[in-house]
Amino acid sequence: DTEVTQTPKHLVMGMTNKKSLKCEQHMGHRAMYWYKQKAKKPPELMFVYSYEKLSINESVPSRFSPECPNSSLLNLHLHALQPEDSALYLCASSPILPRGERGEKLFFGSGTQLSVL
Amino acid sequence: EDKVVQSPLSLVVHEGDTVTLNCSYEVTNFRSLLWYKQEKKAPTFLFMLTSSGIEKKSGRLSSILDKKELFSILNITATQTGDSAIYLCAVEAATGGFKTIFGAGTRLFVKA
Numbered sequence: 001d002t003e004v005t006q007t008p009k010h011l012v013m014g015m016t017n018k019k020s021l022k023c024e025q026h027m028g029h030r031a032m033y034w035y036k037q038k039a040k041k042p043p044e045l046m047f048v049y050s051y052e053k054l055s056i057n058e059s060v061p062s063r064f065s066p067e068c069p070n071s072s073l074l075n076l077h078l079h080a081l082q083p084e085d086s087a088l089y090l091c092a093s094s095p096i097l098p099r100g101e102r103g104e105k106l107f108f109g110s111g112t113q114l115s116v117l
Numbered sequence: 118e119d120k121v122v123q124s125p126l127s128l129v130v131h132e133g134d135t136v137t138l139n140c141s142y143e144v145t146n147f148r149s150l151l152w153y154k155q156e157k158k159a160p161t162f163l164f165m166l167t168s169s170g171i172e173k174k175s176g177r178l179s180s181i182l183d184k185k186e187l188f189s190i191l192n193i194t195a196t197q198t199g200d201s202a203i204y205l206c207a208v209e210a211a212t213g214g215f216k217t218i219f220g221a222g223t224r225l226f227v228k229a
Contacts, residue, residue: 004159042205042219043160088158105151105165106217110158 006091006109013081014117021076021112023091031055032074033106034066035090043090049074081116088113119144121208123220131228134196138223140206141188144216148209150182150189155203155222163191163204196227 004025013019023032031050035043048056049068057066063085065077074091092106121142130136142150149167153160164173166182166189173180177196182189193200206220 040221040224042221044219045217090159105162106153106160108153108159108161113158 004091004093004107004109006089006112008112009110010113010115012115012117013078015081015083017081018077018079020078021089021091021114023074023076023109024072025093025107026072027093027095027107028071029093029095029107030071031094031096032068033092033094034074034076035092037088037090037111039087047076078114081114083116086114086116119208119210119216119218121206121218121220123204123206123223125223126221127224127226129226129228130196132197134227135192135194136196136225138191138193138204138206138225139188140190140220142206142208142218142220143187144208144210144218146211147184148211151207151209152180152189152191153205153207155205156201160205193225196225198227198229201225201227 007022011019033048034046036046037043045058046060047066052068052071063080067075088111090111091109094106124139128136149165151165152163154163164180166173166180169182169184177194180191191204203222203224205222208218210216
């Protein structure tokens with residue numbers, strides 16, 4: 001299994017809603033990532049988990065709350081989002097962190113297209 | 118400030134044409150340069166380059182890195198409509214552990 005699976009594929013939410021994005025991989029990777037990608041822009045790193053511990057938070061607003069319940073799962077909890085948070089949210093994994101020759105390739109999921117109304 | 122610049126930003130060609138996509142970078146503590154193809158949603162890995170002058174090849178795609186001039190090119194020969202995608206260049210830097218810097222991408226459209 002060489003896939004990173006993200007659910008849901010599409011999500012529409014209001015500014016007062018609470019929702020969660022889910023990401024799962026069964027490749028035994030120990031590093032998992034959340035990226036945000038706006039239209040016609042490159043992916044921007046949000047969070048990195050290494051061995052289920054938060055390793056990097058790229059100054060992301062607290063209305064985004066990541067969670068790594070185990071080595072295969074990564075969640076992103078959303079609360080009180082703004083319309084400008086509408087974007088494609090990509091999850092990725094890599095074998096290890098810090099990434100050396102083995103670990104530098106990222107495996108991406110298909111993303112969740114989020115619209116905040 | 119670390120940056121990765123891709124050119125052109127968009128490109129329209131006909132099937133059978135050869136295209137060259139460019140990626141230049143300025144980063145501290147360069148580790149590697151990677152190319153990804155993003156068709157609908159998920160970027161998929163194409164190449165990882167760490168050494169200058171060594172061409173990586175996969176079918177009709179090839180890529181090479183020049184660490185002296187700080188750039189890489191991605192060549193696609195005999196293009197097909199299935200090559201239509203966004204091609205992302207990313208540079209790994211050993212800054213504070215690691216850091217991935219993505220370029221804005223080149224949007225390639227291959228006409229039948």
